[in-house]
Amino acid sequence: MNTVAVLGLGDMGSALARALLSAGHAVTVWNRSAAKAEPLADLGATVAGSAAEAIATSELAVACLLDYASVREVLGTASLSGRTVVNLTNGTPRQARELAEWVAARGGKFLDGGIMAVPPMIGKPGAFVFYSGPRDVFDAHRDAFAAFGGINYAGEDPGLAALHDLALLSGMYGLFVGVLQAYALIRSEGLSAVEFAPLLSGWIAAMAGFTEQTAVEVDRGDYSQGVVSNLAMQAAAFDNLPAAAADQGVSAELIAPLHRLLVRGVADGRGAQNLSSVIELLKK
Numbered sequence: 001m002n003t004v005a006v007l008g009l010g011d012m013g014s015a016l017a018r019a020l021l022s023a024g025h026a027v028t029v030w031n032r033s034a035a036k037a038e039p040l041a042d043l044g045a046t047v048a049g050s051a052a053e054a055i056a057t058s059e060l061a062v063a064c065l066l067d068y069a070s071v072r073e074v075l076g077t078a079s080l081s082g083r084t085v086v087n088l089t090n091g092t093p094r095q096a097r098e099l100a101e102w103v104a105a106r107g108g109k110f111l112d113g114g115i116m117a118v119p120p121m122i123g124k125p126g127a128f129v130f131y132s133g134p135r136d137v138f139d140a141h142r143d144a145f146a147a148f149g150g151i152n153y154a155g156e157d158p159g160l161a162a163l164h165d166l167a168l169l170s171g172m173y174g175l176f177v178g179v180l181q182a183y184a185l186i187r188s189e190g191l192s193a194v195e196f197a198p199l200l201s202g203w204i205a206a207m208a209g210f211t212e213q214t215a216v217e218v219d220r221g222d223y224s225q226g227v228v229s230n231l232a233m234q235a236a237a238f239d240n241l242p243a244a245a246a247d248q249g250v251s252a253e254l255i256a257p258l259h260r261l262l263v264r265g266v267a268d269g270r271g272a273q274n275l276s277s278v279i280e281l282l283k284k
């Protein structure tokens with residue numbers, strides 16, 4: 001019963017199955033469209049005729065499907081009694097908590113996960129996965145998880161892996177908002193994004209150094225210490241970003257939300273504080 005089942009053989013599920021096989025695990029795979037299982041069979045995986053069959057022959061089932069609706073659809077066809085399901089499908093903390101209850105009601109054990117990698121990174125340095133759910137269930141399957149890359153246990157609450165995953169993705173998308181806006185400005189004058197890229201990545205690396213200090217301010221809830229670039233100054237400078245974009249024929253829709261928050265922050269009396277103080281405006 002130490003076979004690992006992989007349910008879902010899209011780009012990511014296939015990468016997970018390959019990593020398990022490379023690490024020497026016995027792997028049973030299943031995918032809705034059977035053809036995607038063939039390359040894994042060539043690598044030594046057993047191909048199950050149904051998700052129920054794959055789960056029945058494996059103590060641990062790794063689900064990596066499009067969304068939580070497809071996970072429930074697939075798991076709903078199987079008996080989960082005595083089985084452990086680790087769901088590595090992207091979702092929200094609430095979806096993870098609800099799925100944990102749903103699996104428990106069917107007699108299964110459950111962990112949720114968040115994959116911080118693209119498929120070619122799986123099993124290689126730099127890839128890691130968040131896991132959350134009962135500690136003993138997590139510990140029992142560490143060996144299998146090690147095949148995917150780094151392991152980050154986020155806590156007993158099954159929603160915590162998704163929370164950490166989405167927080168990191170928020171940072172990533174924030175970065176790409178800035179990168180795309182910067183290139184749009186550069187391209188508006190016909191300049192080369194490729195030539196500009198080293199300047200941009202160097203600048204982003206320098207600014208990333210403020211991440212830790214911002215965290216200190218946010219945890220303290222005190223945004224008035226060591227202010228060297230106050231919010232009022234930044235809001236005034238930020239006015240030039242949408243103004244320049246408009247002049248250059250570039251939409252400001254990517255940066256408009258932060259602009260509104262800076263203006264609100266100043267109106268709220270936060271002008272002398274650090275930029276980090278706008279986090280207070282995000283609380284609902």
Ligand SMILES: NC(=O)c1ccc[n+]([C@@H]2O[C@H](COP(=O)([O-])OP(=O)(O)OC[C@H]3O[C@@H](n4cnc5c(N)ncnc54)[C@H](OP(=O)(O)O)[C@@H]3O)[C@@H](O)[C@H]2O)c1
Pocket residue numbers: 008009010011012013014031032033036064065066067069070073074088089090091115116117118119
């Ligand atoms: N790719 C990435 O860079 C990446 C990175 C981190 C996390 N993830 C997460 O990993 C998960 C899978 O991503 P992916 O890149 O593997 O996506 P994908 O290549 O589009 O594969 C989607 C998988 O879901 C299956 N599926 C969809 N609806 C289904 C249903 N109703 N019933 C049964 N199976 C169904 C598909 O089966 P068919 O083959 O039959 O269509 C396929 O196996 C997603 O939650 C994604 O957010 C992906």
